[in-house]
Amino acid sequence: MRGGLKSVHSRWSNHFAYVLAATGAAVGLGNIWKFPYIMGEHGGGAFVLVYLLCIAVIGIPVMMAEVSIGKCGRQSPAYAVKKLAEQSDASWGWRSIGWMGLVTGYLILSFYAVIAGWALAYVFYGISGEFINDRESISSLFSNLNRSPLPLLGWSSVIILTTVIVVGNGLKHGLERAVVYIMPAMFLLLVIMAIYAARNGDFSQTLSFMFSPNFSSLTVNGVVVALGHAFFTLSLASGVMMMYGAYLPEETSITQTSLWIAAADTLVAIIAGLAIYPIVFAQGMAPGQGPGLIFVTLPLSFAQMPFGGFFGTLFFIMLVFAAFTSAIALIEASVAYLIERATFKRWPAAAISGFGIWILSLGTVMSFTGFEVTNFKFAVFGEQIEASFFQMIDYLTANLLMPIGGVLIALFVGWAVKPSLLKQEFQRDMLIYPLWRFLLRYLSPVAILLVFLTLIGVINV
Numbered sequence: 001m002r003g004g005l006k007s008v009h010s011r012w013s014n015h016f017a018y019v020l021a022a023t024g025a026a027v028g029l030g031n032i033w034k035f036p037y038i039m040g041e042h043g044g045g046a047f048v049l050v051y052l053l054c055i056a057v058i059g060i061p062v063m064m065a066e067v068s069i070g071k072c073g074r075q076s077p078a079y080a081v082k083k084l085a086e087q088s089d090a091s092w093g094w095r096s097i098g099w100m101g102l103v104t105g106y107l108i109l110s111f112y113a114v115i116a117g118w119a120l121a122y123v124f125y126g127i128s129g130e131f132i133n134d135r136e137s138i139s140s141l142f143s144n145l146n147r148s149p150l151p152l153l154g155w156s157s158v159i160i161l162t163t164v165i166v167v168g169n170g171l172k173h174g175l176e177r178a179v180v181y182i183m184p185a186m187f188l189l190l191v192i193m194a195i196y197a198a199r200n201g202d203f204s205q206t207l208s209f210m211f212s213p214n215f216s217s218l219t220v221n222g223v224v225v226a227l228g229h230a231f232f233t234l235s236l237a238s239g240v241m242m243m244y245g246a247y248l249p250e251e252t253s254i255t256q257t258s259l260w261i262a263a264a265d266t267l268v269a270i271i272a273g274l275a276i277y278p279i280v281f282a283q284g285m286a287p288g289q290g291p292g293l294i295f296v297t298l299p300l301s302f303a304q305m306p307f308g309g310f311f312g313t314l315f316f317i318m319l320v321f322a323a324f325t326s327a328i329a330l331i332e333a334s335v336a337y338l339i340e341r342a343t344f345k346r347w348p349a350a351a352i353s354g355f356g357i358w359i360l361s362l363g364t365v366m367s368f369t370g371f372e373v374t375n376f377k378f379a380v381f382g383e384q385i386e387a388s389f390f391q392m393i394d395y396l397t398a399n400l401l402m403p404i405g406g407v408l409i410a411l412f413v414g415w416a417v418k419p420s421l422l423k424q425e426f427q428r429d430m431l432i433y434p435l436w437r438f439l440l441r442y443l444s445p446v447a448i449l450l451v452f453l454t455l456i457g458v459i460n461v
């Protein structure tokens with residue numbers, strides 16, 4: 001019966017195509033933009049260690065759970081979960097996990113596309129020689145970009161349109177073809193950047209910053225951030241891994257591919273740190289700069305370095321590549337849903353889904369460009385809160401939907417799904433299976449729950 005269900009979807013050509021696509025989904029702004037700056041904010045080496053631990057004992061097991069759901073269900077997330085629940089005589093209610101994933105991915109893309117739009121704008125700044133200007137004009141690039149909605153809207157629209165075109169072309173001709181070219185190019189650019197940084201920047205300070213753990217600088221908040229980021233960087237609880245798992249060739253090992261994907265994602269994050277910090281340190285700048293690290297600090301540093309304009313441009317091309325392979329993953333579940341349920345063809349499905357993203361992205365564009373209409377004031381438990389549309393979507397996805405989704409996925413696969421269904425997937429990895437199940441049943445739900453309660457302020461640290 002399993003895998004025998006007639007699916008309207010195709011499959012990846014081979015394991016390699018899947019690993020590239022899923023690594024492309026995982027590697028993104030999170031690795032190159034977010035990881036270096038949160039590492040900087042939380043004290044370097046000790047944070048890196050905790051992050052690695054979170055990836056290994058929570059991130060990888062949850063990823064394997066999601067891919068298993070997709071592979072057994074062979075449909076878009078909600079229906080894949082529903083099928084597995086039916087086969088396990090579990091409640092239909094579990095399918096809400098799939099819906100949550102789909103909605104999370106959709107919401108994430110609405111702001112992800114705008115940040116990718118920033119990166120795209122910087123490629124053009126680089127090409128037009130802005131990075132070799134004086135300090136004043138470089139510092140004002142970012143504020144100018146966010147001064148009025150139109151330019152930012154233009155850049156993010158290009159990202160969304162390109163995403164729609166690639167996904168509209170189908171699994172093999174669109175997504176697969178894109179990742180086969182983009183991922184190796186991205187990796188090559190990253191290595192070039194790291195070599196450039198090592199030769200021209202302060203590499204030894206970077207090594208001691210990143211790899212000599214100083215546990216006194218690690219806070220409980222740092223641990224929470226590390227686990228939250230492990231989820232974000234592996235693209236968990238966002239419908240992506242379930243959807244990509246649904247396209248997995250029958251004989252592909254979920255364990256091995258998940259290990260590869262997590263390893264590649266981590267490697268990229270570490271190399272990104274090695275590519276950015278030597279340049280930041282060389283100019284005597286501080287690592288805890290926050291989100292502006294790569295859009296403000298980095299261009300300023302490049303301007304002082306040999307061939308900085310050229311390498312600065314390469315850096316942002318790499319960033320756009322990395323973001324783009326995540327964007328196509330983020331939209332895919334909604335497109336697959338429209339194809340399978342509303343019997344749309346792929347092109348209209350991609351266009352409709354893309355249009356919805358575009359509309360939502362306007363909220364983030366407005367938030368970045370300071371429009372009053374996107375600032376909301378409300379009271380939670382008597383506390384006055386003021387947040388922009390972007391901040392609300394970011395909070396909703398990162399602090400609520402992803403952790404709740406993560407706990408539910410772990411509970412569903414760990415407790416509700418019949419072990420016999422899962423064991424078939426792990427026939428060749430029988431040694432791993434008990435360890436995986438143990439982590440999924442006990443460690444993952446408890447750890448994610450603790451982090452969730454801390455994030456929303458129920459546990460005070």
Ligand code: PHE
Pocket residue numbers: 025026027028029030031105108232233234235236238240326329330
């Ligand atoms: N993993 C991506 C990154 O690190 C972000 C992402 C989250 C992509 C969820 C898809 C789904 O940038």
